[in-house]
Every structure is written in C-alpha cells, then in structure tokens.
Amino acid sequence: MRRTILHCDCNNFYATVEGVFDHSLKGKPVIVCGDPQLRHGIVLAKSYAAKACGIVTGEAIWQAKQKCPNLILVAADLRRYLGFSRKMREISRRYTSQVEPFGLDENWLDVTWHALSGEEIAAELRKAAKEELGITISVGVSFNKIFAKIGSEIRRPDATTLITQENFREKIWPLPAEDLLFVGRATKHRLNELGLYSIGDIANSQLGLLRGALGKNGETLWHNARGEDQEPVLQMDEADDVKSIGNSTTPPHDIASQEEAKAIIYLLSDSVAARLRAHHMNCRTVSVWMRDTELKSFERQCRLSLNSDIADEIAQAALDLFDQSYPWHLPLRSLGVRGSDLKDSQYNVQLPLWSDPRRVKTQCFEQTLDAIRQRYGHTCVQRGLLLCDRALTGINPVDDHALQPLAAMHGRG
C-alpha cells in the first residue's frame, strides 16, 4: 500500500502570526525578536520583505538593522504562537488522527485512508489556514515523510508540491544534500568530502561507502535519499509522550564563577524536578548542557543510583557532572539541566531494600513548595543561594521552558 503523507509548513510562522494582529505590518520588513535587554536579542523570525534585505534567522538585532534601517521589531509572544500552533493541528486533525508535530510550525499528516486525494486535502488545509487563522502554509504531498518535508520547502508561500514515485528523481535528486532531513553542517561537510553534493549523489552512491563514513546514520540517509523512508507518522497522543524534561537559560550576564554556575544549576534543577512531579514522572539520567561565550556547546550525562524527582539529587548530580566536564577556559553564556529515561512515579516504582527516611521527607518538602509556588508564583520561595546574584532571581525557568520537537529526539534508523 502506497502511503499518502502531507507535510505542512507554516510560512514565516512568528512574523505571519504578528501580521494577523497588526495589519500595518503587512508587506513591511518585520522581524520577531527576543528581548535585547535580557540578551535574547536575536532574530527569531522574519517577514519576506525582511528576508529580501538579507536578514537571516539567528543573527543579532544590530546586524539586522544594519542591513535594513527601516526594520520593524516585534517582541516574540510565545503564548500566541503556541495557540496558533494548536489551532493548526486542530485543523489537520479534521482529516486524520495521525498528526505529528515537528516544532511549532510544522506537521506531518498521514492521510492514506482518506477519501480525498493528498492534493485535495492540501488545498483544503491551505484554504482553512488562510480563512480561519490568516496564515499561509506550504504543503508537500508525497509517499513518505522525508520527501513530503522537502516538498513543502520547494514552493512557498501558500503552495502545494507533489512528489511522486515517478517524479522524485527529477524534483528531489538535483537538490543539495543539506536539504535532506538530518543533514547538518558536520554531515554535509563529511558528504562533500566523499564527493557527494546533491541528494541524487547520496542515492546513487554505494551503501557501504556511506555506512563506512557515517555509520548507521549514513545508512538511513542513503535509504531516505532513495525514497525508502518507512518512518510512520505518529499519532497525536504518541507524540505527546514526554521523553525528557529539561530547562536551559541564558542569564542576563555571563556565568563567570563556580558560585554562579552552582546557583543556576540549582535554579534549573528546581524547575526540572517540579515539572517531573507535575507529570508524575521521575528520571534516571541527568544531563548538563553548557554553552560558552564563543557559542560552542556540549552536553554530558550520568545515571542516578535511584530514579528521582528531587531537586537536590538532580542538582547534585548535575553539579558533579559540571565540575568534571567544564574546565573554565571561558565564561559560560548558557546552562541547561535535563532529566531523561523517565518512569512513571506513581506505579511500578522500584523500592530500595533500605529506604532513606530523609528522602521521603525531602520529597514531601518539595511537594509543599510546588503547592506554595502554584498559589503565589514561582519566585515567592527561593533558595538562599540565588540571592548571591539579584539578576538570577528574576529568571522563571518553569514558564520560560521551550518545547522540543519529538521527532528531533527520536533515534532515526
């Protein structure tokens, strides 16, 4: 059975949503950006007019302003984008229960069993997005997820691109290798070294060559380039499964000392533990993510001896990891803490032979903190440690957390 997969990409999502609320922005060079005072001052999204000036996502606001002096800046409103993202998924669910989000602005749909053709559904989705939400989407229609995604990027905005078994060699193969999902900067570099520049080059190379150079990922890329991707579109509720819970933050100033790093790790661990408890989960693996002032980032992880949703335990593990892995050659710009390998904390809990009564006490204490914070706000109770730096006390990691697209965390192949 040949599948019919759609990939919907909301064009210039943040900037378009802002345009829905303020018509005067239409057709003008607009960027949606973070708060420069909090050092989140980078371009998060841009309108087509801003793009035409050469502005790229991720650059600093001052760089963007140099390229386009009459640029309009709009502060990002994540809650608004989350609402639109949910509404777009609701529209998609009129056609199938298999709607898998990829970030806020992209969705895959498996419409194999629908009476309408893929192209007809794409046309209806585009119409609904325009009339009901005021945004435009580009849709790729194909027989697998990879080609559907590439298809949605070929023509935009507000367009449908059909990639079939018959035409994928003409439409997909001439595209550069980096257009293939999961080909990042490092993989592109490696592929180029092998003399592979287009998706067609990958498809027509020897499987052994790719496997030798890139291991299992190389094998997956080879199959994907040949249209042999079999990955299913997840059901909405499957996609809602939480795989890990993490928080990261870029504080208002660089983290230059061990004391500051410790304070932030405790702040983040508090939030991770609170969110674990809210999901009735605990974690077995703790990871620390670090990014220095040259924007180089890396992550280290360790296993806990017992599953935990206790902030102190998570923070201690994270702190030990941090001490072992960061040499302080540069100050840090951002830090993150993540709990993964999650288990349900209500059922099937592995009990230790000799349980530590202090642990139960700490658990009760932290649950009480949750209740107080829920009632009076996150910052009403804080660790004394955070008072060493007033700039840190304003950070509320619980509400500032970002969502990770599930598929990005899924092991591919």
Add this chain to the structure above:
Amino acid sequence: MPSRMYVQVMVTYDEQGQATPQQLTLRGKTYRVDRLLERLQAVATKTGGQGMRYTLRIGSSQAYLFQDDQDRWFVEEKGNVR
C-alpha cells in the same frame, strides 16, 4: 482605519461548553442577539485579530462578533452593529 472595539457580552454556555452570545453592550447601548447564524474560527480581516467568530442577527442587520484567545470579545469597527 477600522479598529477592534472590545465589548461587554452576556453569554450562555450549554452542557458541552459551547458559548452563545445573548446580548452585547457597545458604547453604553445594549443590543439583544436575535439569532446566532454561524460560529467558526476566523480572521478579523478589517482590523486584524483572530478567534472564534460569531455571526449574529441583531434586528434586521447582521454582525460579526469575535472572541479572542484571552476570552475578550470584540467587534470590528464602529457602525458594525446598528
């Protein structure tokens, strides 16, 4: 330039949580809704904004009433409801 006019609305909710506006107050004057003709998600094309759009019959005229994500209600421009 048409602008969003936020209004006070009296609403009934049915057992399924579906809202039906009964009357709205605009510039101190109250209008009774005679009939709800349509209820769907839509863009406020004249003023900007998005939400659930209720098409209402008020007397002999027809009007759009929007409910945004913060549960505020607005009409699109002055003179929209006569």
